[in-house]
Amino acid sequence: MNTSFEHYIFLAEPFGFGPISSSIAIARQLKILDPQKKIIFMGSGTSHQLAVKSNIFDENYFVEDMSESSFIECNSEVNSTNCLIIANTYPKAVLIAKQAEFKCVFIDTLFWMWNQLPIKALDVMKYFIEEFHCTDVKLDRFGFSDIFMLVPPLIDVDVPPHIVKHPFLLVSLGGIDSSLYDFPVFYQKLIEYISKEKKLKQYNILICGGGNKFRENEFKKYENSQLIITCLGPHEYMSKLRVADIVLSSAGLHGFYENYFLKKNVMFLPPQSYSQYLQLKYILNNFSKVIGANFENLEMSHSLRENMPELERINEVKRTNKFLIKDPIWKKFLNIFEDFHTGKIQTDWKSEKNKLQNSRLGPVLVAKEILSLV
Known part of the structure; x- marks a missing residue:
């Protein structure tokens, strides 16, 4: 895949495991699709905790007070022309990326819950919306935008079983x-x-x-x-x-x-x-x-x-x-x-009343779309 980005920095809201676990699933697919890319995590709290546990990211940085200088302070190889910011359910990260003049994509795992968009859509290259099929939420309820992309669940359950004592x-x-x-x-x-x-x-x-x-x-x-x-x-x-x-x-x-x-x-x-x-x-x-x-x-x-x-x-x-x-x-x-x-x-x-139609390929679809952005 032909892209100008050499580095991808994941920023996940440090609340629960949802934003970071879905980030890890996407990062794993990025590594599979293009092992040469450098995948970085920056953050704190439970997000940093799980990022380190995952052994997926090439580099993990504990950053409690994220600012527009954080990206280049953590890694001197990173600049606004060779790095894409991936903000997962983290509106503040989009604002910081904009202030630092870094290009950014937004992953929204709570689109179904908002009464207004948490960010300005024009501030990101792509706005990924994770489907929650238990709700009947229209994709265009905040207005139509061609940067919106509805994606299947951002999880990866295809791992070998562990040996345990039962029950x-x-x-x-x-x-x-x-x-x-x-x-x-x-x-x-x-x-x-x-x-x-x-x-x-x-x-x-x-x-x-x-x-x-x-x-x-x-x-x-x-x-x-x-x-x-x-x-x-x-x-x-x-x-x-x-x-x-x-x-x-x-x-x-x-x-x-x-x-x-x-x-x-x-x-x-x-x-x-x-x-x-x-x-x-x-x-x-x-x-x-x-x-x-x-x-x-x-x-x-x-x-x-x-x-x-x-x-x-x-x-x-x-x-x-x-x-x-x-x-x-x-x-x-x-x-x-x-x-x-x-x-x-x-x-x-x-x-189940309303069966899920989409596949479990959400992380793959998002990773491919991210790698296609230039």
């Missing part, structure tokens, strides 16, 4: 530990419960997640001969997800797609962010036999709704999360979880 329970908490919400108190209580619950003794258990507490091994005290708590790179995590007998998963978009494509017997955990609440609501509406503990399932009052102002929705999520660990909400969650891990209820993906 195997995989608990995926995602990378929700962020400056916006901090580590959820619900997850803290869940980890402690799983480590002590005698009814789970038959399972070999792996709890995965990201953030400071995982980085600093704060959960080590809960481990035992049948329970491991750690942060895994995407490839290793997927290899274990493939063989899990049951899965307890955060309600992130990519966690949904991973379980959907692998047809896992999964139970989705209560939302820990605004996007997770909406995603889980749409998923449960589209799949009548998928197990999930959304606030409605827990008979929990709240005021979350579509198109909420940012500060209002953040405060409401923080408020609701405080109540998740209190009786009787916690007991209602445990009742659902017990029915799930004992086999009384299970997820059946065949109940």
Whole structure:
């Protein structure tokens, strides 16, 4: 492929694992298609954590306060003529790239959620929109632009299975530990419960997640001969997800797609962010036999709704999360979880109302399009 760009810098919003995991999937395909290109990651938080774990990027730079000088300060070989910035669900990165006079593309994993575009479309060469087939969102709802490109899910599940002892329970908490919400108190209580619950003794258990507490091994005290708590790179995590007998998963978009494509017997955990609440609501509406503990399932009052102002929705999520660990909400969650891990209820993906038509080639399509830009 003929392109003037020699370097590609990925910038992923350090919130959860969604932006960085999809960035890693695309970066992997860039390396396969053109191994000579230098693939770089810059960022902080859970995004930097997973980028390092992935072993995909040629260089990883921890940059907490991104600025227009960050690109050339980190790598002297980079300049505005030989480098393309790839901003994943990270509006601030687009503005920084523009100020630094670097060309940029934007990957939007939350297009379905916005009440207005998070960036100016004219500031980027291409605007990739990840499909979320549980919502009926029109591509042109903010006006038509030929830079928009709708792409299939940005995940890679084609990895070999890992060898584990069965029965195997995989608990995926995602990378929700962020400056916006901090580590959820619900997850803290869940980890402690799983480590002590005698009814789970038959399972070999792996709890995965990201953030400071995982980085600093704060959960080590809960481990035992049948329970491991750690942060895994995407490839290793997927290899274990493939063989899990049951899965307890955060309600992130990519966690949904991973379980959907692998047809896992999964139970989705209560939302820990605004996007997770909406995603889980749409998923449960589209799949009548998928197990999930959304606030409605827990008979929990709240005021979350579509198109909420940012500060209002953040405060409401923080408020609701405080109540998740209190009786009787916690007991209602445990009742659902017990029915799930004992086999009384299970997820059946065949109940889908609107089937996904596109393939799992989203990362390949995006990588090819990026390499074609000049």
